[in-house]
Amino acid sequence: MEVDEPTGIYPSATELDRTESEVIEALKKRSQQPIPDPDEWLDEELKRNILLTSVDAILNWARRSSLWPVVCFPACCAFELITTAASRFDISRFGMEIIRASPRQADLMITAGTLTWKMAPQVRRIYDQMPEPKWVIAMGACAISGGIFRSSYSVVPGYNRIVPVDVYVPGCPPRPEALLYGIKMLQHKVSKGSIATEGREE
Amino acid sequence: MAIKTEPFVLNLGPVHPSTHGVFRMRTTLDGEVVVDMEPVFGYLHRGIEKLAEERTYTGVIPLTDRLDYLASMSNNLAYVLAVEKLAGTTVPERAEYLRVIMAELQRIASHLIAVGAFLNDCGAFMTPILYMIREREKILDLFDMVCGQRLTYNYMRVGGVSHDIPDEFLPALDKFVRRMPGFIDEYDRLLEKNEILLVRAKGVGILPKELAINISAGGPVLRGSGVKWDIRKADPYSVYDRFEFDIPTGTVGDCYDRYRVRIEEMRQSVRIIKQAMEQLPLGAVKSEVPHLIRPPVGEAYAHIEAPKGELGFYLVSDNSIAPYRCAIRAPSLINLTALRDMVRGWKVADAIATFGSIDICMGEVDR
Amino acid sequence: MTVALSGQEIADKLDKQFPGGIVESSQDSLVVNSEFLLMVATFLKDTPDLDFNYLTAITAVDYYDYFEVVYRLTSMEHNHSLVVKTRCYERANPTLPSVVSLWRGADFQEREIYDLMGISFDGHPNLKRLFLWQGFKGHPLRRDYW
Numbered sequence: 001m002e003v004d005e006p007t008g009i010y011p012s013a014t015e016l017d018r019t020e021s022e023v024i025e026a027l028k029k030r031s032q033q034p035i036p037d038p039d040e041w042l043d044e045e046l047k048r049n050i051l052l053t054s055v056d057a058i059l060n061w062a063r064r065s066s067l068w069p070v071v072c073f074p075a076c077c078a079f080e081l082i083t084t085a086a087s088r089f090d091i092s093r094f095g096m097e098i099i100r101a102s103p104r105q106a107d108l109m110i111t112a113g114t115l116t117w118k119m120a121p122q123v124r125r126i127y128d129q130m131p132e133p134k135w136v137i138a139m140g141a142c143a144i145s146g147g148i149f150r151s152s153y154s155v156v157p158g159y160n161r162i163v164p165v166d167v168y169v170p171g172c173p174p175r176p177e178a179l180l181y182g183i184k185m186l187q188h189k190v191s192k193g194s195i196a197t198e199g200r201e202e
Numbered sequence: 203m204a205i206k207t208e209p210f211v212l213n214l215g216p217v218h219p220s221t222h223g224v225f226r227m228r229t230t231l232d233g234e235v236v237v238d239m240e241p242v243f244g245y246l247h248r249g250i251e252k253l254a255e256e257r258t259y260t261g262v263i264p265l266t267d268r269l270d271y272l273a274s275m276s277n278n279l280a281y282v283l284a285v286e287k288l289a290g291t292t293v294p295e296r297a298e299y300l301r302v303i304m305a306e307l308q309r310i311a312s313h314l315i316a317v318g319a320f321l322n323d324c325g326a327f328m329t330p331i332l333y334m335i336r337e338r339e340k341i342l343d344l345f346d347m348v349c350g351q352r353l354t355y356n357y358m359r360v361g362g363v364s365h366d367i368p369d370e371f372l373p374a375l376d377k378f379v380r381r382m383p384g385f386i387d388e389y390d391r392l393l394e395k396n397e398i399l400l401v402r403a404k405g406v407g408i409l410p411k412e413l414a415i416n417i418s419a420g421g422p423v424l425r426g427s428g429v430k431w432d433i434r435k436a437d438p439y440s441v442y443d444r445f446e447f448d449i450p451t452g453t454v455g456d457c458y459d460r461y462r463v464r465i466e467e468m469r470q471s472v473r474i475i476k477q478a479m480e481q482l483p484l485g486a487v488k489s490e491v492p493h494l495i496r497p498p499v500g501e502a503y504a505h506i507e508a509p510k511g512e513l514g515f516y517l518v519s520d521n522s523i524a525p526y527r528c529a530i531r532a533p534s535l536i537n538l539t540a541l542r543d544m545v546r547g548w549k550v551a552d553a554i555a556t557f558g559s560i561d562i563c564m565g566e567v568d569r
Numbered sequence: 570m571t572v573a574l575s576g577q578e579i580a581d582k583l584d585k586q587f588p589g590g591i592v593e594s595s596q597d598s599l600v601v602n603s604e605f606l607l608m609v610a611t612f613l614k615d616t617p618d619l620d621f622n623y624l625t626a627i628t629a630v631d632y633y634d635y636f637e638v639v640y641r642l643t644s645m646e647h648n649h650s651l652v653v654k655t656r657c658y659e660r661a662n663p664t665l666p667s668v669v670s671l672w673r674g675a676d677f678q679e680r681e682i683y684d685l686m687g688i689s690f691d692g693h694p695n696l697k698r699l700f701l702w703q704g705f706k707g708h709p710l711r712r713d714y715w
Binding site: 018022 | 703
């Protein structure tokens with residue numbers, strides 16, 4: 001077999017760098033305000049159709065008992081997430097059996113680490129590739145507001161500039177027990193959802 | 203009849219379950235064989251060196267925790283040694299011994315994750331890393347007893363350590379140290395002659411001795427290639443010259459040698475901790491330093507043998523309360539220099555295993 | 570113990586070989602003119618009783634009038650170390666020769682200095698930004714960045 005030169009369908013390394021930097025600058029310009037948190041579920045007067053209540057109950061029970069997280073491991077909080085998934089503080093007893101590598105098969109993104117502007121388009125891409133319904137837990141101080149690095153020139157001040165966040169878990173890093181409490185709060189939120197109000201606009 | 207083929211550019215992207223953190227490799231492949239590779243980093247660049255110029259000398263210690271987040275005690279120790287050299291502070295004996303105990307416990311914890319993640323990359327999906335996290339939890343409980351934190355400790359201070367150990371620490375440490383060699387033997391029994399590990403790791407990712415010295419590698423990467431250089435013996439800091447321990451080295455410089463060096467280093471660390479516990483004196487744990495440290499004009503460089511290599515801090519002072527320049531010599535960044543040479547000609551799976559055996563931490567590479 | 574060699578003794582040896590190359594020398598370090606940097610580095614690496622085969626670190630500091638780049642060299646054979654410094658007085662586009670041909674460990678460190686301080690290195694095979702993206706304006710670690 002002879003190996004030829006690439007036919008030009010692949011851009012060169014400098015081209016790739018240039019397009020990447022254009023995407024980063026465009027995202028930076030667009031993300032100057034935080035995305036509002038999805039909190040319609042707190043509104044107690046949601047009209048609940050009598051036909052949908054038991055369907056809702058079963059669907060919500062199924063969804064909250066089998067949340068599968070996606071791999072999103074930038075920094076230090078990743079190791080508290082890994083220890084939470086290990087045998088001492090097991091998250092698989094809450095249904096989160098495997099941390100899925102492919103976003104197409106996951107429905108929860110636990111953001112564990114500081115977000116920089118260079119990484120932000122990739123995180124947004126992973127979020128967009130997850131199918132509905134999906135939830136985001138912002139884990140750690142860096143994910144909530146930029147944390148100890150907030151005044152740096154390359155850190156995004158909080159994941160809610162890039163993706164809408166459902167639950168915030170404070171700590172630096174949060175202990176595994178704190179993360180489990182955050183997951184329990186998310187399960188409580190999921191149990192209050194309804195398919196009548198589905199179809200979140202981006 | 204010859205089949206016409208083309209190279210294929212594959213992006214082993216920043217989000218990948220096997221890369222240790224957000225590291226991107228742009229590989230050019232011919233089938234499964236890697237022809238060329240370009241590493242891209244910066245996805246975790248948080249500007250720690252710039253932030254350090256705006257904080258006081260003691261306020262930089264929490265920032266240094268987050269550099270190599272698997273070995274926070276070592277990072278704290280290197281920074282605090284540099285400030286003490288600059289300001290001329292002395293450290294009481296008990297604090298020196300406590301620092302050595304914490305640094306060696308931290309070395310064991312970091313190597314446990316390193317070996318576990320390497321085996322994860324070699325294909326033993328979760329079993330070794332779950333066993334190693336079981337031991338690591340015991341070490342994290344000891345650290346929790348001392349300073350209240352599990353991952354980013356902020357324990358060392360300029361002139362000593364921040365708190366003394368509580369009464370329950372020494373019995374718990376004694377129990378750990380008596381049982382740990384048994385656990386290391388358990389890992390050896392399961393893994394040393396395991397056929398799959400031997401095929402995946404022996405002869406893969408070879409780093410020759412001359413190249414290892416030329417790229418300024420350090421830590422198990424350098425010692426796995428046969429160079430007997432350890433800063434604890436070559437340029438002893440703190441009280442390391444009072445302990446007896448060996449330096450394990452490899453012969454060939456492949457992934458299996460680096461794995462064996464790490465396992466042996468864990469045994470030597472247990473030996474050092476036993477000796478430190480016997481020699482631990484009573485006394486103060488922190489010498490008197492002013493609240494806002496103002497060292498004289500000058501510069502200092504201090505280096506230690508961190509679990510990943512030689513970690514150094516270069517501090518320049520201009521007699522104010524914040525450092526003028528805090529430069530960090532990160533071992534993981536420099537160990538990565540030869541990754542391209544180690545990976546070319548091998549398959550994609552070998553590239554992942556080689557990368558896992560170098561053991562980097564992106565917080566340190568990107569700072 | 571690693572013996573830190575005195576800058577003054579090495580300066581005397583180097584002055585005979587490269588007249589005019591040494592700007593100043595002291596107990597801790599040795600400041601070299603930037604045009605002589607590559608020759609001095611080659612001499613330090615190749616002379617048998619100096620034999621500095623391990624480059625520990627390269628860092629750059631921004632004093633407002635000049636940039637100072639600090640090279641820390643170590644010899645594993647003889648267990649001694651030396652600090653060599655060099656200065657660039659230009660602010661707009663400072664350049665220095667690259668030592669990648671002598672010690673490959675300088676590769677990523679010089680790219681980092683280019684990215685964060687703005688000092689270019691002649692002879693580096695792949696000098697582009699390492700941590701920040703290509704379109705980033707400015708060099709953050711300079712003292713006048715913000």
